[in-house]
Amino acid sequence: MSEVISVNNVSKRFGRKTVLDKVCMNVPSGVVFALLGENGAGKSTLIRSMLGYIKLNSGSISVCGMDPLKQPLELRRRVGYVSDAPSLYEWMTVSQAGWYVSGFYPEGFLKSYGERIHEFQLPHDTKIRDLSKGMRAKVALSLAMSFDPELLILDEPTSGLDPLVRRSFLESMIDRAAAGQTVFLSSHQIHEVERVADWVAILHQGQLQIVAPLEDLKNSVTMLDLSLRDPLLALPNEMEQVQVLHQTQTGRTLHMMVRGFTPVIENALSNHSNLFEIKAIRPNLEELYIGFTQPFESDQASGSKGPSSKKPNQSEVA
Amino acid sequence: MQLSIEPNNGIPIYEQLVRQIKYAVAEGILVPGQVIPSVRDMAKQLTVNPNTVQRAYFQLQNEEVLQSLRGRGVAVCEGAKKQCVVDRQQLLAERLAAVLDEAIRGGLDEDRLRSMFEKGLKNAIQTGDKQS
Numbered sequence: 231m232s233e234v235i236s237v238n239n240v241s242k243r244f245g246r247k248t249v250l251d252k253v254c255m256n257v258p259s260g261v262v263f264a265l266l267g268e269n270g271a272g273k274s275t276l277i278r279s280m281l282g283y284i285k286l287n288s289g290s291i292s293v294c295g296m297d298p299l300k301q302p303l304e305l306r307r308r309v310g311y312v313s314d315a316p317s318l319y320e321w322m323t324v325s326q327a328g329w330y331v332s333g334f335y336p337e338g339f340l341k342s343y344g345e346r347i348h349e350f351q352l353p354h355d356t357k358i359r360d361l362s363k364g365m366r367a368k369v370a371l372s373l374a375m376s377f378d379p380e381l382l383i384l385d386e387p388t389s390g391l392d393p394l395v396r397r398s399f400l401e402s403m404i405d406r407a408a409a410g411q412t413v414f415l416s417s418h419q420i421h422e423v424e425r426v427a428d429w430v431a432i433l434h435q436g437q438l439q440i441v442a443p444l445e446d447l448k449n450s451v452t453m454l455d456l457s458l459r460d461p462l463l464a465l466p467n468e469m470e471q472v473q474v475l476h477q478t479q480t481g482r483t484l485h486m487m488v489r490g491f492t493p494v495i496e497n498a499l500s501n502h503s504n505l506f507e508i509k510a511i512r513p514n515l516e517e518l519y520i521g522f523t524q525p526f527e528s529d530q531a532s533g534s535k536g537p538s539s540k541k542p543n544q545s546e547v548a
Numbered sequence: 549m550q551l552s553i554e555p556n557n558g559i560p561i562y563e564q565l566v567r568q569i570k571y572a573v574a575e576g577i578l579v580p581g582q583v584i585p586s587v588r589d590m591a592k593q594l595t596v597n598p599n600t601v602q603r604a605y606f607q608l609q610n611e612e613v614l615q616s617l618r619g620r621g622v623a624v625c626e627g628a629k630k631q632c633v634v635d636r637q638q639l640l641a642e643r644l645a646a647v648l649d650e651a652i653r654g655g656l657d658e659d660r661l662r663s664m665f666e667k668g669l670k671n672a673i674q675t676g677d678k679q680s
Contacts, residue, residue: 262597286564400595408588408598425596445560507653514556 234259234381234412235280240289244273249275251436252289257414257429262407264423265416266519267433273416274314276433277385278382281311294381307335310374310382314389316366320359324352328376335377338418344374350398364395371402383408384415388422400426424515432522436519439522448512451521452473452491456484456499457507466505468498476521487513487521549577549584553594561596565604567639572630573613573624583623584591 235257242250249272257263267273267276278284280291282298282305291298297303318327328343347354350368358366365385374382384403403413403426417423419466423430424444431441440447456465461482472495491510499508513521551568553561572578584590587605591598605622608614613628652659 261599397595401592404591404595404598405588408591421555422595425553425561425594428597428599448560512558514558516556 232259232296233257235263235414236292237276237280238290239290240276240279240286240291241287242272243281243287249436250279250286253433253436253438255431255441257412257437259412260407260410261428262403262413262426263415263429264427265414265431265433266418266420266423267416268418268523271433272386272436277383277414277416280383281305281309307377308380310377310379311386312367312370312374312382312387314386316370318358318366318369321357323355323357324361325354327358327369327373331373332376338378339376342378343372343376346376364391367391367395368398369382371399375402375406379411379412381412384413386416386418388417388419396422412493420516420519430515432519434523444515447518448515451487451489451513451518453511453513453517454484454486454488454491455507455509456486456505458482458484459506461505463504466499466502468495468502471495476524487517551594552618553596555596562600562604562607565590565594565596565601566607569604569608570613570632570635573628575638576629578624580624580626583617586621618656 233256235255237253237255239311240250240253241248253272255274265273265276275284279286280293280298282302285299293305294308298305315390316436319330322330324347326341328347332339345368350372352365352368352372358369361369371384371387382403388399391399400422403415406413406428408430415423427444429442430444430447432439442450459482461479461484465484472488472490474486474488478485496508496510499505549572551565551572553564555561557564559567569578569584578584585593587598587601591601594601605614609616609622611631612625613624613632614622616622648661651664656664
Protein backbone atom coordinates (compact mmCIF):
# COMPACT_ATOMS: atom_id res chain seq x y z
CA MET A 231 0.00 0.00 0.00
CA SER A 232 1.46 3.34 -0.99
CA GLU A 233 1.14 6.49 1.08
CA VAL A 234 -1.10 9.29 -0.08
CA ILE A 235 -0.16 11.64 2.73
CA SER A 236 3.08 11.49 4.58
CA VAL A 237 3.72 13.79 7.52
CA ASN A 238 7.28 13.80 8.85
CA ASN A 239 8.16 15.29 12.18
CA VAL A 240 5.98 18.34 11.66
CA SER A 241 6.04 21.18 14.18
CA LYS A 242 4.17 24.45 14.04
CA ARG A 243 4.14 27.28 16.55
CA PHE A 244 1.90 30.30 16.62
CA GLY A 245 3.85 32.77 18.70
CA ARG A 246 4.80 30.91 21.82
CA LYS A 247 2.11 28.30 21.54
CA THR A 248 3.15 25.01 19.99
CA VAL A 249 0.17 23.83 17.95
CA LEU A 250 1.77 20.79 16.31
CA ASP A 251 4.56 19.02 18.11
CA LYS A 252 6.69 16.61 16.04
CA VAL A 253 3.74 14.95 14.32
CA CYS A 254 4.54 11.91 12.17
CA MET A 255 2.00 9.83 10.27
CA ASN A 256 1.34 8.12 6.98
CA VAL A 257 -2.04 7.76 5.33
CA PRO A 258 -2.26 4.68 3.11
CA SER A 259 -4.08 4.95 -0.19
CA GLY A 260 -7.70 3.83 -0.53
CA VAL A 261 -8.77 4.15 3.10
CA VAL A 262 -11.10 6.36 5.09
CA PHE A 263 -8.75 8.02 7.55
CA ALA A 264 -10.17 9.93 10.51
CA LEU A 265 -8.25 12.47 12.55
CA LEU A 266 -9.76 12.85 16.00
CA GLY A 267 -9.02 15.45 18.59
CA GLU A 268 -10.64 18.03 20.84
CA ASN A 269 -11.21 21.64 19.78
CA GLY A 270 -7.83 23.29 19.53
CA ALA A 271 -5.90 20.02 19.33
CA GLY A 272 -4.31 21.11 16.05
CA LYS A 273 -6.51 19.20 13.57
CA SER A 274 -7.29 22.13 11.31
CA THR A 275 -3.70 23.39 11.46
CA LEU A 276 -2.49 19.98 10.30
CA ILE A 277 -5.04 19.88 7.50
CA ARG A 278 -4.27 23.40 6.39
CA SER A 279 -0.58 22.65 6.26
CA MET A 280 -1.34 19.63 4.06
CA LEU A 281 -2.80 22.06 1.56
CA GLY A 282 0.03 24.55 1.77
CA TYR A 283 -1.93 27.25 3.57
CA ILE A 284 0.51 27.22 6.45
CA LYS A 285 4.27 27.35 6.54
CA LEU A 286 5.75 24.89 8.99
CA ASN A 287 8.42 25.62 11.57
CA SER A 288 10.03 22.26 10.96
CA GLY A 289 9.36 18.93 9.31
CA SER A 290 7.86 18.16 5.94
CA ILE A 291 4.59 17.04 4.40
CA SER A 292 4.04 15.23 1.16
CA VAL A 293 0.58 14.88 -0.36
CA CYS A 294 0.14 12.61 -3.40
CA GLY A 295 3.92 12.74 -3.71
CA MET A 296 3.98 16.56 -3.86
CA ASP A 297 5.17 19.30 -1.58
CA PRO A 298 2.08 21.44 -0.86
CA LEU A 299 4.13 24.64 -0.65
CA LYS A 300 6.04 24.09 -3.88
CA GLN A 301 3.33 22.56 -6.07
CA PRO A 302 0.10 24.18 -4.87
CA LEU A 303 -1.63 24.21 -8.26
CA GLU A 304 -0.93 20.63 -9.18
CA LEU A 305 -2.01 19.61 -5.68
CA ARG A 306 -5.37 21.36 -6.05
CA ARG A 307 -6.00 19.55 -9.32
CA ARG A 308 -5.73 16.23 -7.56
CA VAL A 309 -7.03 16.89 -4.06
CA GLY A 310 -10.54 17.93 -3.11
CA TYR A 311 -10.91 19.98 0.06
CA VAL A 312 -13.90 21.08 2.10
CA SER A 313 -13.03 23.39 4.95
CA ASP A 314 -15.05 23.69 8.12
CA ALA A 315 -16.38 27.05 6.92
CA PRO A 316 -16.40 26.90 3.11
CA SER A 317 -15.90 30.27 1.46
CA LEU A 318 -17.99 30.69 -1.65
CA TYR A 319 -18.88 33.81 -3.62
CA GLU A 320 -22.15 34.87 -2.07
CA TRP A 321 -23.54 36.55 -5.17
CA MET A 322 -23.20 33.51 -7.45
CA THR A 323 -25.99 31.01 -7.96
CA VAL A 324 -25.39 27.31 -7.39
CA SER A 325 -24.91 26.72 -11.13
CA GLN A 326 -22.64 29.74 -11.53
CA ALA A 327 -20.40 28.54 -8.71
CA GLY A 328 -19.96 25.24 -10.57
CA TRP A 329 -19.34 26.99 -13.87
CA TYR A 330 -16.76 29.29 -12.25
CA VAL A 331 -14.83 26.47 -10.57
CA SER A 332 -15.01 24.25 -13.67
CA GLY A 333 -12.58 26.67 -15.36
CA PHE A 334 -9.80 25.30 -13.16
CA TYR A 335 -10.39 21.66 -13.98
CA PRO A 336 -10.48 19.40 -17.03
CA GLU A 337 -13.65 18.76 -19.02
CA GLY A 338 -16.30 16.66 -17.38
CA PHE A 339 -16.38 18.76 -14.22
CA LEU A 340 -19.66 20.50 -15.06
CA LYS A 341 -21.48 17.32 -15.96
CA SER A 342 -20.38 15.64 -12.77
CA TYR A 343 -21.24 18.77 -10.75
CA GLY A 344 -24.71 18.80 -12.29
CA GLU A 345 -25.27 15.18 -11.27
CA ARG A 346 -24.26 15.89 -7.70
CA ILE A 347 -26.42 18.98 -7.46
CA HIS A 348 -29.32 16.87 -8.67
CA GLU A 349 -28.50 14.10 -6.22
CA PHE A 350 -28.29 16.55 -3.31
CA GLN A 351 -31.53 18.20 -4.51
CA LEU A 352 -29.98 21.66 -4.59
CA PRO A 353 -31.75 24.47 -6.44
CA HIS A 354 -29.77 25.55 -9.53
CA ASP A 355 -30.57 29.22 -9.63
CA THR A 356 -30.62 30.19 -5.98
CA LYS A 357 -27.85 32.50 -4.87
CA ILE A 358 -25.32 31.12 -2.41
CA ARG A 359 -26.20 33.86 0.09
CA ASP A 360 -29.77 32.54 0.28
CA LEU A 361 -28.76 28.96 1.02
CA SER A 362 -28.91 27.30 4.42
CA LYS A 363 -25.77 26.06 6.13
CA GLY A 364 -26.47 22.47 5.08
CA MET A 365 -27.01 23.48 1.46
CA ARG A 366 -23.80 25.51 1.37
CA ALA A 367 -21.93 22.53 2.76
CA LYS A 368 -23.44 20.40 0.00
CA VAL A 369 -22.33 22.91 -2.64
CA ALA A 370 -18.80 22.90 -1.21
CA LEU A 371 -18.72 19.12 -1.19
CA SER A 372 -20.05 18.94 -4.75
CA LEU A 373 -17.34 21.35 -5.91
CA ALA A 374 -14.66 19.34 -4.13
CA MET A 375 -15.77 16.02 -5.58
CA SER A 376 -16.69 16.87 -9.14
CA PHE A 377 -13.20 16.53 -10.58
CA ASP A 378 -12.93 13.01 -9.19
CA PRO A 379 -10.01 13.77 -6.85
CA GLU A 380 -7.79 10.91 -5.76
CA LEU A 381 -7.83 12.34 -2.26
CA LEU A 382 -10.68 14.13 -0.54
CA ILE A 383 -9.86 16.13 2.59
CA LEU A 384 -12.74 17.15 4.82
CA ASP A 385 -12.31 19.37 7.85
CA GLU A 386 -15.13 18.57 10.26
CA PRO A 387 -17.50 17.91 7.41
CA THR A 388 -20.60 17.12 9.43
CA SER A 389 -20.37 19.55 12.32
CA GLY A 390 -23.47 21.67 12.63
CA LEU A 391 -25.41 19.77 9.98
CA ASP A 392 -28.78 18.12 10.48
CA PRO A 393 -29.01 14.31 10.46
CA LEU A 394 -30.25 14.09 6.87
CA VAL A 395 -27.48 16.25 5.40
CA ARG A 396 -25.00 14.45 7.59
CA ARG A 397 -26.19 11.14 6.26
CA SER A 398 -25.82 12.22 2.65
CA PHE A 399 -22.29 13.45 3.45
CA LEU A 400 -21.43 10.08 4.92
CA GLU A 401 -22.92 8.33 1.89
CA SER A 402 -20.78 10.44 -0.42
CA MET A 403 -17.69 9.57 1.58
CA ILE A 404 -18.56 5.88 1.46
CA ASP A 405 -19.06 6.15 -2.26
CA ARG A 406 -15.60 7.66 -2.66
CA ALA A 407 -14.07 4.91 -0.54
CA ALA A 408 -15.93 2.19 -2.44
CA ALA A 409 -14.44 3.59 -5.64
CA GLY A 410 -10.98 3.11 -4.13
CA GLN A 411 -10.26 6.78 -3.41
CA THR A 412 -8.79 8.06 -0.17
CA VAL A 413 -10.84 10.14 2.22
CA PHE A 414 -9.19 12.07 5.03
CA LEU A 415 -11.48 13.71 7.55
CA SER A 416 -11.17 15.40 10.88
CA SER A 417 -14.01 15.05 13.29
CA HIS A 418 -15.16 14.79 16.82
CA GLN A 419 -18.29 12.91 15.89
CA ILE A 420 -16.93 9.69 17.29
CA HIS A 421 -19.96 7.54 16.50
CA GLU A 422 -19.83 8.48 12.84
CA VAL A 423 -16.12 7.88 12.64
CA GLU A 424 -16.56 4.48 14.21
CA ARG A 425 -18.88 3.45 11.39
CA VAL A 426 -16.97 4.78 8.44
CA ALA A 427 -13.26 4.89 9.25
CA ASP A 428 -10.61 2.28 8.44
CA TRP A 429 -7.84 4.18 10.17
CA VAL A 430 -7.86 6.61 13.05
CA ALA A 431 -5.34 9.05 14.42
CA ILE A 432 -5.81 10.83 17.73
CA LEU A 433 -4.29 14.26 18.17
CA HIS A 434 -4.14 15.76 21.64
CA GLN A 435 -2.62 19.16 22.40
CA GLY A 436 -0.58 19.09 19.23
CA GLN A 437 0.84 15.64 19.86
CA LEU A 438 -0.18 12.55 18.01
CA GLN A 439 -1.25 9.91 20.51
CA ILE A 440 -1.84 7.05 18.12
CA VAL A 441 -2.21 6.17 14.43
CA ALA A 442 -3.62 2.74 13.67
CA PRO A 443 -6.23 0.77 11.78
CA LEU A 444 -9.40 1.05 13.87
CA GLU A 445 -9.93 -2.70 14.02
CA ASP A 446 -6.36 -3.37 15.21
CA LEU A 447 -6.67 -0.66 17.80
CA LYS A 448 -9.85 -2.14 19.18
CA ASN A 449 -8.34 -5.61 19.21
CA SER A 450 -5.13 -4.63 20.92
CA VAL A 451 -6.70 -2.62 23.72
CA THR A 452 -8.77 -4.07 26.56
CA MET A 453 -10.95 -2.34 29.11
CA LEU A 454 -10.56 -3.95 32.52
CA ASP A 455 -12.72 -3.66 35.58
CA LEU A 456 -10.91 -5.17 38.51
CA SER A 457 -12.69 -5.51 41.83
CA LEU A 458 -10.18 -5.54 44.66
CA ARG A 459 -10.55 -6.92 48.14
CA ASP A 460 -8.01 -4.47 49.46
CA PRO A 461 -7.42 -1.41 47.28
CA LEU A 462 -4.21 -0.55 49.07
CA LEU A 463 -2.39 -3.75 48.14
CA ALA A 464 -0.24 -3.76 45.01
CA LEU A 465 -1.58 -5.35 41.85
CA PRO A 466 -0.37 -8.83 40.93
CA ASN A 467 2.99 -9.01 39.18
CA GLU A 468 1.37 -10.19 35.96
CA MET A 469 0.03 -6.67 35.44
CA GLU A 470 3.56 -5.44 34.84
CA GLN A 471 3.47 -7.12 31.43
CA VAL A 472 0.68 -4.92 30.15
CA GLN A 473 0.88 -1.30 29.11
CA VAL A 474 -1.54 0.87 31.06
CA LEU A 475 -3.04 3.61 28.91
CA HIS A 476 -5.52 4.99 31.37
CA GLN A 477 -6.88 4.14 34.77
CA THR A 478 -9.38 5.40 37.27
CA GLN A 479 -10.43 4.05 40.60
CA THR A 480 -13.76 4.25 42.35
CA GLY A 481 -13.78 2.65 45.76
CA ARG A 482 -12.66 -0.91 45.36
CA THR A 483 -13.06 -1.04 41.60
CA LEU A 484 -10.10 -0.28 39.41
CA HIS A 485 -11.04 0.69 35.89
CA MET A 486 -8.14 0.34 33.44
CA MET A 487 -7.49 0.62 29.75
CA VAL A 488 -4.54 -1.56 28.87
CA ARG A 489 -2.68 -2.89 25.88
CA GLY A 490 -1.24 -6.39 25.60
CA PHE A 491 -3.74 -8.12 27.89
CA THR A 492 -3.79 -11.84 27.05
CA PRO A 493 -5.93 -14.78 28.18
CA VAL A 494 -2.82 -16.10 29.97
CA ILE A 495 -2.63 -12.97 32.09
CA GLU A 496 -6.36 -13.05 32.68
CA ASN A 497 -6.04 -16.63 33.89
CA ALA A 498 -3.22 -15.74 36.23
CA LEU A 499 -5.22 -12.80 37.61
CA SER A 500 -8.30 -14.89 38.23
CA ASN A 501 -6.36 -16.98 40.74
CA HIS A 502 -5.12 -13.97 42.65
CA SER A 503 -6.42 -13.60 46.18
CA ASN A 504 -6.78 -9.81 46.10
CA LEU A 505 -9.05 -9.78 43.04
CA PHE A 506 -12.55 -11.12 43.26
CA GLU A 507 -13.91 -10.07 39.91
CA ILE A 508 -12.33 -9.35 36.56
CA LYS A 509 -14.28 -7.98 33.65
CA ALA A 510 -12.45 -7.61 30.36
CA ILE A 511 -14.21 -6.07 27.37
CA ARG A 512 -13.27 -4.65 24.01
CA PRO A 513 -13.45 -0.87 24.11
CA ASN A 514 -15.44 1.21 21.66
CA LEU A 515 -13.90 4.19 19.94
CA GLU A 516 -15.27 6.68 22.42
CA GLU A 517 -13.62 4.87 25.31
CA LEU A 518 -10.38 4.65 23.35
CA TYR A 519 -10.53 8.33 22.60
CA ILE A 520 -11.04 9.23 26.24
CA GLY A 521 -8.28 6.86 27.28
CA PHE A 522 -5.81 8.41 24.89
CA THR A 523 -6.66 12.01 25.68
CA GLN A 524 -7.28 12.00 29.40
CA PRO A 525 -4.67 11.84 32.11
CA PHE A 526 -4.52 9.37 34.93
CA GLU A 527 -6.88 10.29 37.70
CA SER A 528 -5.34 7.89 40.16
CA ASP A 529 -1.87 8.35 41.56
CA GLN A 530 -1.35 4.60 41.62
CA ALA A 531 -0.30 4.64 38.01
CA SER A 532 2.89 6.59 38.41
CA GLY A 533 5.08 3.66 37.35
CA SER A 534 3.45 2.90 34.02
CA LYS A 535 4.23 4.30 30.64
CA GLY A 536 1.00 5.28 28.93
CA PRO A 537 1.13 8.01 26.30
CA SER A 538 -1.17 10.16 28.41
CA SER A 539 1.04 9.83 31.46
CA LYS A 540 3.72 12.06 30.00
CA LYS A 541 2.05 15.32 30.83
CA PRO A 542 -0.43 14.72 33.59
CA ASN A 543 -0.69 18.39 34.56
CA GLN A 544 -1.56 20.01 31.28
CA SER A 545 -4.69 18.15 30.44
CA GLU A 546 -7.26 20.73 31.49
CA VAL A 547 -6.23 23.01 28.65
CA ALA A 548 -8.40 22.03 25.69
CA MET B 549 -34.41 -7.07 4.87
CA GLN B 550 -33.92 -4.62 7.71
CA LEU B 551 -30.41 -4.57 9.11
CA SER B 552 -29.20 -2.34 11.88
CA ILE B 553 -25.65 -1.76 12.96
CA GLU B 554 -24.73 -0.62 16.44
CA PRO B 555 -21.08 0.48 16.25
CA ASN B 556 -20.39 0.61 19.96
CA ASN B 557 -21.94 -2.51 21.38
CA GLY B 558 -18.64 -4.36 21.58
CA ILE B 559 -19.23 -6.69 18.63
CA PRO B 560 -17.22 -5.79 15.51
CA ILE B 561 -19.37 -4.23 12.80
CA TYR B 562 -18.57 -6.91 10.20
CA GLU B 563 -19.53 -9.58 12.72
CA GLN B 564 -22.87 -7.87 13.35
CA LEU B 565 -23.52 -7.87 9.63
CA VAL B 566 -22.57 -11.55 9.29
CA ARG B 567 -24.92 -12.49 12.13
CA GLN B 568 -27.83 -10.46 10.85
CA ILE B 569 -27.58 -11.89 7.36
CA LYS B 570 -27.39 -15.41 8.77
CA TYR B 571 -30.46 -14.72 10.93
CA ALA B 572 -32.32 -13.41 7.91
CA VAL B 573 -31.48 -16.57 5.96
CA ALA B 574 -32.38 -18.79 8.91
CA GLU B 575 -35.77 -17.09 9.24
CA GLY B 576 -36.44 -17.31 5.53
CA ILE B 577 -36.43 -13.52 5.03
CA LEU B 578 -33.64 -14.10 2.55
CA VAL B 579 -34.21 -17.12 0.33
CA PRO B 580 -31.65 -19.16 -1.64
CA GLY B 581 -30.92 -17.56 -4.97
CA GLN B 582 -31.99 -14.09 -3.83
CA VAL B 583 -29.57 -11.34 -4.83
CA ILE B 584 -28.56 -9.06 -1.96
CA PRO B 585 -27.30 -5.46 -2.29
CA SER B 586 -23.75 -4.97 -3.59
CA VAL B 587 -20.95 -4.03 -1.21
CA ARG B 588 -21.24 -0.41 -2.24
CA ASP B 589 -25.02 -0.23 -1.87
CA MET B 590 -25.00 -2.07 1.43
CA ALA B 591 -22.26 0.23 2.76
CA LYS B 592 -24.30 3.27 1.79
CA GLN B 593 -27.50 1.84 3.17
CA LEU B 594 -25.92 1.12 6.55
CA THR B 595 -23.45 4.06 6.40
CA VAL B 596 -20.53 1.86 7.25
CA ASN B 597 -17.14 1.52 5.63
CA PRO B 598 -17.27 -0.53 2.40
CA ASN B 599 -14.23 -2.56 3.47
CA THR B 600 -16.22 -3.68 6.50
CA VAL B 601 -19.08 -4.87 4.30
CA GLN B 602 -16.58 -6.54 1.99
CA ARG B 603 -15.10 -8.40 4.92
CA ALA B 604 -18.52 -9.62 6.07
CA TYR B 605 -19.46 -10.77 2.55
CA PHE B 606 -16.10 -12.49 2.20
CA GLN B 607 -16.63 -14.41 5.39
CA LEU B 608 -20.17 -15.36 4.36
CA GLN B 609 -18.84 -16.57 1.03
CA ASN B 610 -16.23 -18.68 2.78
CA GLU B 611 -18.95 -20.21 4.92
CA GLU B 612 -21.00 -20.85 1.77
CA VAL B 613 -23.91 -18.68 2.84
CA LEU B 614 -23.38 -16.26 -0.04
CA GLN B 615 -21.98 -16.76 -3.51
CA SER B 616 -21.02 -14.22 -6.08
CA LEU B 617 -22.76 -14.55 -9.42
CA ARG B 618 -20.75 -13.14 -12.24
CA GLY B 619 -22.27 -9.91 -13.44
CA ARG B 620 -25.30 -10.16 -11.21
CA GLY B 621 -23.92 -9.54 -7.75
CA VAL B 622 -24.04 -11.58 -4.60
CA ALA B 623 -26.75 -14.12 -3.86
CA VAL B 624 -27.76 -16.51 -1.11
CA CYS B 625 -26.46 -20.06 -1.71
CA GLU B 626 -28.70 -23.05 -2.19
CA GLY B 627 -28.75 -25.01 1.05
CA ALA B 628 -27.52 -22.04 3.12
CA LYS B 629 -30.61 -22.11 5.30
CA LYS B 630 -29.71 -25.32 7.10
CA GLN B 631 -26.28 -24.00 8.01
CA CYS B 632 -27.70 -20.67 9.16
CA VAL B 633 -30.23 -22.35 11.44
CA VAL B 634 -27.39 -24.31 13.04
CA ASP B 635 -25.28 -21.16 13.40
CA ARG B 636 -28.12 -19.28 14.96
CA GLN B 637 -28.62 -22.02 17.55
CA GLN B 638 -24.91 -21.86 18.25
CA LEU B 639 -25.07 -18.10 18.84
CA LEU B 640 -28.11 -18.49 21.08
CA ALA B 641 -26.32 -21.17 23.08
CA GLU B 642 -23.39 -18.80 23.58
CA ARG B 643 -25.65 -16.02 24.78
CA LEU B 644 -27.46 -18.37 27.11
CA ALA B 645 -24.11 -19.57 28.48
CA ALA B 646 -23.09 -15.97 29.15
CA VAL B 647 -26.32 -15.29 31.05
CA LEU B 648 -25.90 -18.49 33.08
CA ASP B 649 -22.32 -17.57 33.86
CA GLU B 650 -23.41 -14.16 35.10
CA ALA B 651 -26.19 -15.68 37.21
CA ILE B 652 -23.86 -18.19 38.87
CA ARG B 653 -21.23 -15.55 39.58
CA GLY B 654 -24.02 -13.40 40.98
CA GLY B 655 -24.71 -16.10 43.56
CA LEU B 656 -27.94 -17.71 42.27
CA ASP B 657 -28.26 -21.35 43.18
CA GLU B 658 -29.30 -24.08 40.78
CA ASP B 659 -32.91 -24.41 41.93
CA ARG B 660 -33.54 -20.68 41.82
CA LEU B 661 -32.07 -20.48 38.37
CA ARG B 662 -34.07 -23.44 37.13
CA SER B 663 -37.34 -21.98 38.39
CA MET B 664 -36.50 -18.64 36.74
CA PHE B 665 -35.79 -20.44 33.50
CA GLU B 666 -39.03 -22.47 33.63
CA LYS B 667 -41.04 -19.34 34.34
CA GLY B 668 -39.36 -17.39 31.56
CA LEU B 669 -39.86 -20.22 29.12
CA LYS B 670 -43.56 -20.52 29.99
CA ASN B 671 -44.06 -16.78 29.45
CA ALA B 672 -42.20 -16.85 26.14
CA ILE B 673 -44.30 -19.75 24.83
CA GLN B 674 -47.54 -18.03 25.87
CA THR B 675 -46.67 -14.77 24.12
CA GLY B 676 -45.52 -16.77 21.11
CA ASP B 677 -48.92 -18.53 20.98
CA LYS B 678 -50.79 -15.25 21.18
CA GLN B 679 -48.85 -13.76 18.32
CA SER B 680 -49.24 -16.70 15.95
